[in-house]
Amino acid sequence: MEGGKKTVAVAVLLIVIVGAVGLMIRGRTARTTPTDEVLRHSTEMIDRETCELMTRKVGEWRADGEENGKYKNPKTGKFTMVEPIKCASCGEKIPPVDLPPREKWTPRQTGNE
Numbered sequence: 001m002e003g004g005k006k007t008v009a010v011a012v013l014l015i016v017i018v019g020a021v022g023l024m025i026r027g028r029t030a031r032t033t034p035t036d037e038v039l040r041h042s043t044e045m046i047d048r049e050t051c052e053l054m055t056r057k058v059g060e061w062r063a064d065g066e067e068n069g070k071y072k073n074p075k076t077g078k079f080t081m082v083e084p085i086k087c088a089s090c091g092e093k094i095p096p097v098d099l100p101p102r103e104k105w106t107p108r109q110t111g112n113e
Helices: 002-028 036-038 056-066
Strands: 044-046 053-057 070-072 079-082
Touching: 002 079, 036 070, 053 056, 056 070
Parallel strands: none
Antiparallel strands: 044 053, 044 079, 070 079
8 A cells, every 4th residue: 555655646746747847838938929808908198298198909009119118109100108197296197207317316415415
């Protein structure tokens, strides 16, 4: 009976190992492009220059192109469309603020320097 338990334990261990290897391989070869369902989802973008809001499908935004995290405005042809954020003061949708590069940040002035 001892030999039977060892055989079952080894078989279960092999199944677990094969399953783990299979998941690792699947994770490395997983699809990196969005599914059709994602591409059909509507999303709202705001123009950084004019603050005009537009709603289009993700696939349409991607088809027009993307440059440095900004999508092409179909009216102007410029890459100025970004996902809006809500203003903390008024609640309106606004373009996100561009922060300066980290190396240009200055320490906070506390008066103790």
